[in-house]
Amino acid sequence: MAISKALNVNGKRETLTVDDPDMPLLYALRDNLALRGPRFGCGMAQCGSCTVQVDGEAVRSCVVPLSSLTAEQKIVTLEGLGTPEMPHPVQRAFIEEQAAQCGYCINGMIMESAAFLSKNTRPTEAEVKEALKDNLCRCGTHTRIVKAVLRAASNG
Amino acid sequence: MNIQMSRRRLLKGSGALVVGFTLAGRAREALAQGASLPAAKPLAVTEVDAFLSIDIDGIATVYSGKVDLGTGVATALPQIVAEELDLPMAAIRFIQGDTGLTPDQGISSGSLAIQNGGIQLRQAAATARNALLDEAARRLQVAREELSVVDGVVKAMSGQSVSYGALIGGKNFNLKLDPKKPVATKAPKDFKVVGKSVARIDIPGKVTGQFTYMQDVRVPGMVHARVVRPPALGARLESVDERSIAGIPGVTVVRQKDFLAVVSPSEWNAVRASQQLAAKWSKSETLPDKAKLWDHVRSTKVVKDDVTSNIGDVAAAMGKDGRTLSATYDFAINLHGSIGPSCGIAEFKDGKLTCWSASQATHNLRKQLAEMFSMPAEDVRCIYFEGAGCYGRNGHEDATADAALIAKLIGMPVRVQWSRADEHGWEPMGPPTLIDLKATLSDKGEVTAWDSRFFVPQGMPGNCPLVAQELAGLPAPPVLSPGNVIRNSDIPYGIPNIRTICHRLETTPFRPSWIRAPGRMQNTFANECFLDELAAAANVDPLAFRLKYLDDKRGIELLERLRAFVKWEARASPLTKASGTSAGVLKGRGVSYTKYEKTRTYVGVVAEVEVNTASGAVRTTRFHVVHDCGQIINPDGVISQIEGNIHQTVSRTMKEEVHFDRAMSTSLDWASYPIMTFPEMADIRVELIDRPDQAPWGAGEPTAAVVPSAISNAIFDATGARLRSAPFLPEKVKAALTA
Numbered sequence: 061m062a063i064s065k066a067l068n069v070n071g072k073r074e075t076l077t078v079d080d081p082d083m084p085l086l087y088a089l090r091d092n093l094a095l096r097g098p099r100f101g102c103g104m105a106q107c108g109s110c111t112v113q114v115d116g117e118a119v120r121s122c123v124v125p126l127s128s129l130t131a132e133q134k135i136v137t138l139e140g141l142g143t144p145e146m147p148h149p150v151q152r153a154f155i156e157e158q159a160a161q162c163g164y165c166i167n168g169m170i171m172e173s174a175a176f177l178s179k180n181t182r183p184t185e186a187e188v189k190e191a192l193k194d195n196l197c198r199c200g201t202h203t204r205i206v207k208a209v210l211r212a213a214s215n216g
Numbered sequence: 217m218n219i220q221m222s223r224r225r226l227l228k229g230s231g232a233l234v235v236g237f238t239l240a241g242r243a244r245e246a247l248a249q250g251a252s253l254p255a256a257k258p259l260a261v262t263e264v265d266a267f268l269s270i271d272i273d274g275i276a277t278v279y280s281g282k283v284d285l286g287t288g289v290a291t292a293l294p295q296i297v298a299e300e301l302d303l304p305m306a307a308i309r310f311i312q313g314d315t316g317l318t319p320d321q322g323i324s325s326g327s328l329a330i331q332n333g334g335i336q337l338r339q340a341a342a343t344a345r346n347a348l349l350d351e352a353a354r355r356l357q358v359a360r361e362e363l364s365v366v367d368g369v370v371k372a373m374s375g376q377s378v379s380y381g382a383l384i385g386g387k388n389f390n391l392k393l394d395p396k397k398p399v400a401t402k403a404p405k406d407f408k409v410v411g412k413s414v415a416r417i418d419i420p421g422k423v424t425g426q427f428t429y430m431q432d433v434r435v436p437g438m439v440h441a442r443v444v445r446p447p448a449l450g451a452r453l454e455s456v457d458e459r460s461i462a463g464i465p466g467v468t469v470v471r472q473k474d475f476l477a478v479v480s481p482s483e484w485n486a487v488r489a490s491q492q493l494a495a496k497w498s499k500s501e502t503l504p505d506k507a508k509l510w511d512h513v514r515s516t517k518v519v520k521d522d523v524t525s526n527i528g529d530v531a532a533a534m535g536k537d538g539r540t541l542s543a544t545y546d547f548a549i550n551l552h553g554s555i556g557p558s559c560g561i562a563e564f565k566d567g568k569l570t571c572w573s574a575s576q577a578t579h580n581l582r583k584q585l586a587e588m589f590s591m592p593a594e595d596v597r598c599i600y601f602e603g604a605g606c607y608g609r610n611g612h613e614d615a616t617a618d619a620a621l622i623a624k625l626i627g628m629p630v631r632v633q634w635s636r637a638d639e640h641g642w643e644p645m646g647p648p649t650l651i652d653l654k655a656t657l658s659d660k661g662e663v664t665a666w667d668s669r670f671f672v673p674q675g676m677p678g679n680c681p682l683v684a685q686e687l688a689g690l691p692a693p694p695v696l697s698p699g700n701v702i703r704n705s706d707i708p709y710g711i712p713n714i715r716t717i718c719h720r721l722e723t724t725p726f727r728p729s730w731i732r733a734p735g736r737m738q739n740t741f742a743n744e745c746f747l748d749e750l751a752a753a754a755n756v757d758p759l760a761f762r763l764k765y766l767d768d769k770r771g772i773e774l775l776e777r778l779r780a781f782v783k784w785e786a787r788a789s790p791l792t793k794a795s796g797t798s799a800g801v802l803k804g805r806g807v808s809y810t811k812y813e814k815t816r817t818y819v820g821v822v823a824e825v826e827v828n829t830a831s832g833a834v835r836t837t838r839f840h841v842v843h844d845c846g847q848i849i850n851p852d853g854v855i856s857q858i859e860g861n862i863h864q865t866v867s868r869t870m871k872e873e874v875h876f877d878r879a880m881s882t883s884l885d886w887a888s889y890p891i892m893t894f895p896e897m898a899d900i901r902v903e904l905i906d907r908p909d910q911a912p913w914g915a916g917e918p919t920a921a922v923v924p925s926a927i928s929n930a931i932f933d934a935t936g937a938r939l940r941s942a943p944f945l946p947e948k949v950k951a952a953l954t955a
């Protein structure tokens with residue numbers, strides 16, 4: 061039975077039709093709303109590629125069932141953070157540090173860091189590494205990602 | 217039994233219809249290209265037009281058969297063209313890896329995108345520029361020597377000018393390229409773009425969700441599919457119970473022999489169905505006992521020996537004078553471990569197959585798919601879109617073949633997205649590598665003989681058989697393609713008697729393929745560690761020991777620069793001799809060196825480690841790297857590749873190993889195949905040696921080759937314990953400390 065579901069995504073109210081009320085948020089964002097920031101990486105909350113923010117908290121959208129979300133909760137994706145023309149300070153720092161190789165994990169790195177920096181505005185390097193410990197990068201961009209987060213903190 | 221499905225049912229059965237995606241940017245272009253290919257676009261690598269066109273607005277389009285796998289060559293290759301044509305970077309479009317539009321420049325692997333692909337583009341651009349200047353001289357009626365080019369406009373001293381767009385705009389150059397007669401290219405002293413850290417063109421899109429990855433591509437009328445793989449390698453599909461997924465709307469089961477998949481207009485319904493579909497498979501146990509993996513490798517039938525070096529008379533010299541040392545090294549089975557599981561889209565239309573793929577070798581994939589479906593290669597087109605980094609031959613090609621098979625069976629465009637377990641379990645793997653070494657150290661401390669044996673699978677680079685070919689019983693050549701794994705089995709040192717032999721094994725557990733620095737990394741691990749063992753036995757500083765046996769000016773300069781860069785303290789290893797019972801953290805440093813494939817990029821590295829002697833845990837704290845890849849196109853791009861090589865290879869060396877039972881891999885997620893995390897990352901310091909007057913060599917792999925040995929040498933320096941088996945897990949370190 062298809063059901064209707066209302067969400068608040070990047071400041072817009074969206075109404076989707078889904079077959080499964082427990083479909084993970086990731087599929088709603090990518091398939092129903094055609095967003096590309098959140099990425100499928102593991103489907104088990106092990107890698108962080110699918111990270112979005114819900115009410116300012118970084119969450120793994122691959123394991124968040126739609127049924128757990130209300131229309132009032134504010135979902136923000138990488139697209140909602142900023143654009144190439146008007147990047148968010150964290151996105152700008154990632155560009156300035158050239159902190160991406162394949163870039164597939166970078167959505168998670170930025171969404172996680174932006175949520176982290178909103179709580180800890182002047183983190184140490186060790187705190188940044190700890191904040192990103194559950195986000196996996198395979199290209200080995202770690203050095204630049206940490207520099208970018210620290211740069212975003214000092215720019216911000 | 218083939219389970220039939222109706223197209224109508226599939227289209228009708230969707231609760232949540234797939235949104236008609238707006239294809240932005242490149243996706244739309246590629247699709248538009250798919251609809252109508254430019255008439256007779258030249259593709260032969262002997263034609264300038266295969267590589268380059270300039271439109272009436274003066275915008276140059278570069279057609280590159282080499283593709284960007286996340287390494288940055290979509291920026292570096294245009295830099296080379298911009299330099300040669302005196303064009304701004306903004307005036308260059310880059311099209312890559314489309315078999316309908318780009319020449320076959322070979323697979324994008326082996327650190328050759330710049331070294332080979334870049335040189336071809338440079339020649340094409342230089343040849344085009346010559347012709348443009350000749351034509352400008354004719355039109356402006358001035359001598360060619362009086363012309364200069366600024367931003368695509370040819371100017372005469374008289375003040376007259378004519379743009380590239382006006383000279384050639386949209387027309388073919390009709391010029392030949394002859395690799396035997398290269399044209400003169402711009403003098404390095406005049407470089408304005410090459411050698412500069414031009415910012416990568418892809419990063420703004422990647423950090424804002426605007427970039428189109430393979431996983432984002434959608435084509436009209438497309439349905440989603442998930443494969444349902446056997447639980448054991450070689451298992452046969454006995455039965456499928458479709459009732460098990462009756463509750464999921466709009467799903468159809470597709471089967472050919474042991475190839476099983478579910479298809480739905482809704483991606484999530486396909487995911488659910490793939491997880492819930494009840495299928496019965498035969499029992500199959502084809503893998504060796506993991507606990508005896510190295511015995512298995514050692515006893516595998518040898519089909520041939522490749523003698524990679526044979527200098528002097530090893531048999532006579534070995535053991536003649538002094539001491540003879542021997543050691544055995546091994547490196548575990550590794551995964552490419554892309555963060556984004558593989559994805560492919562395919563469509564059969566009017567007897568022709570079009571695929572969208574993140575393959576590093578779309579031209580090869582095209583031939584493989586043609587073979588798989590017994591159709592002419594001319595009727596197959598593969599279009600590249602960047603996926604998650606692959607670092608070699610991972611599952612991209614297989615996911616594309618899955619999509620093609622399903623598309624053929626159902627007559628609709630199909631997107632296949634692998635799950636995490638599909639990726640971990642079914643990507644081809646880096647084969648296990650076993651290496652025996654023996655050497656004689658004379659009483660005077662000279663290495664007089666070196667003898668080594670490498671147990672590695674037979675086969676070369678080439679094509680890995682596609683999973684769908686095997687499961688569906690479609691034509692496929694029975695080959696192993698582990699990559700050129702015998703490289704760097706020979707050593708770069710002037711020892712008087714050397715013999716290095718690769719025993720090529722008939723089989724290896726799992727389907728093998730190449731992962732970043734295939735063979736070169738494992739072989740260099742053994743060679744550079746064993747050399748360190750000899751230096752320690754001779755009680756000589758390991759850096760000085762290497763220099764003593766080097767007679768290569770660039771190699772010597774590199775190691776001297778490394779010595780200064782790290783403020784190397786000359787002394788023999790180990791610094792400390794730990795015993796298993798003494799608790800504490802010991803620090804050490806280890807050096808390693810390579811001349812990649814003994815023909816190109818030089819890398820020297822010093823690793824620093826901290827070893828917790830109680831727990832056996834090792835922290836790799838810092839790496840100093842000196843790197844000489846000749847002419848540098850983009851310094852920041854090279855540094856990025858070096859950093860990536862270090863972090864990734866630290867991960868492979870310290871943590872990574874595929875576990876398996878007799879049926880199948882049991883490392884099917886990131887918990888059972890952990891990789892390095894942020895708190896574990898090392899500090900990396902890089903010094904580049906730029907040689908603008910020399911050929912540009914690759915940087916995508918060479919640094920990986922020296923990482924495991926530098927770490928092992930550093931652990932030895934810290935503790936006196938020698939790690940010869942990767943990964944260097946705490947239990948192995950503890951065992952070595954008490955040995």
